[in-house]
Amino acid sequence: MKTTSADVVIVGAGAIGCATAYFLSRKGVKVAVVEKDSIGERASGTATGILNPMVLDETKTESLLPLTWKSFQMHEALSKELKETTGIDCHFRKSTQLILAFSEREADELRSLVKLNQEIGIKVSWLDKQSVLNIEDRISHKLKGAIYCEDGANIESYRYVLALAQAAEKMGAEIHYGNVVGLRKTRNKVTGVKMSSREIISQSTVLAMGPWTSMASSWLDFPIPVGPERGQIVKIQASSPSLTSTIFSGNHYVTYKAHEGLIYTGTTHEQVGFDDSTTIEGRDTIITGLLNILPSSIEAQVVTQTACLRPLTADGLPIIGEFPFQSNAYLATGHWSKGILLSPITALIITELILKGKTSYSINSFDPARFVKYG
Structure with a gap:
């Protein structure tokens, strides 16, 4: 079986995965993105693209509002940056x-x-x-x-995801098409992904597969209650x-x-x-x-x-952070209807976690470990 390597492998080429690939790539990280369909094929490519920073659920304002507001503020500059890099107009308005x-x-x-x-x-x-x-x-x-x-703002979601992917590629990221069937592991560390036709060895692995991230529950022997x-x-x-x-x-x-x-x-x-x-x-x-x-x-x-x-x-909040029991694996999923909005801040957080081992944002409410009780 063919084997390749990267510093970071990201599973999923929607808004979260492509944004993370771009943010890491512009820091000089060698990134491989794995996608079973095509760029933005699922929710990210068909989403309405409304950027609404408000949180209207009082139970979630304290945890979620700092991220929605910061991410909203990032979008305008990011759209300009992507147009300069790729020529793709995301129609930010x-x-x-x-x-x-x-x-x-x-x-x-x-x-x-x-x-x-x-x-x-x-x-x-x-x-x-x-x-x-x-x-x-x-x-x-x-x-x-x-x-x-x-x-508030609007963006054309498919063009946005496509621009992120192309910008990441221009920075050196590689996109591989095919099914991930499992993870490479060494003791308590995730060391890459297994595909049908190849394995990709990596120092870090990011799972950003939207509702399909639940498939990784069997790979990690840990419940990921997202659907x-x-x-x-x-x-x-x-x-x-x-x-x-x-x-x-x-x-x-x-x-x-x-x-x-x-x-x-x-x-x-x-x-x-x-x-x-x-x-x-x-x-x-x-x-x-x-x-x-x-x-x-x-x-x-x-x-x-x-x-x-x-x-x-299961609790209506995103899952963002390092997997609790096997190091070098990160989850970035469960953003519900705010995936396009939250993609820049999620990418920044995952980038900080991988490169610095910590993030400047409070993500305790999004910690994957909170789902231990579901096991």
Whole structure:
């Protein structure tokens, strides 16, 4: 069997894997990326690409908000850097965001989150009904108010992942296509990966396989409780003027993609295993949500519908860090619907852990060791 070597081997060529490859490569690290399909083939390449730094779950703000905010701040400069390096325009575009409340209970819950997000530096405020309608008068007049966030953006996710991969290659990274079937181990150290046709020896190994990272549970003899959640997206052509803000309401969102001239709207949260097909039921759910937000969209024409599988962990938080029982193995997965947003900061953290043995960011809440109780 053929054997090659690298300083670091990364399994998975989505946003997390490719960002990590790029961040390591520009530090002079020899990187090999292994992908079973193609670059950005799965969720990373089909994601809507909304960059929303806010955390609207009060139980997760303390742990997650510092990372979402820092990562959001990294995206604009990174997009410019990638364009200079590869010529690929990721279509990074700043966009204000509205999180709508249609009941007094929703309004109270959202108001309570404004201060938490403000304290870290995000420009966010509460607007009453009329102030919201002054921004976008097509929104349903049934609303009670909304969070208004000035710090938001959009990116074209597939071009972003492709640019990361090409930039990493320009820095010397190599991309190998094929299935990883196991890990090389020496005593309590992971020393590379086993593929169907070759082995890659490495000093460090990063597993960034999205929901498929659960496969590595058998390789590491350790539970990795991450699995797929299907999310569907409908893309529509609307005749009315484009939206100036990305709009959220519950599980639904509406955003305008200027480079395509399309409105993206979603989404669903479905536990259907690894089935990434689209459904009529999913489309109907999304369209109903759209019409609740923008009733005038009744005239909109559906252009296409897509679906992807988000990596969701047992506790809803990402898994970022070194594997607890076998050294030189790192996990970077479980980012759920914030994988594109969190890819720069995750790549930076993994790079710091590999090169320095520690990171300047608090990642205790994301430690893989927290899942020992699931064994």
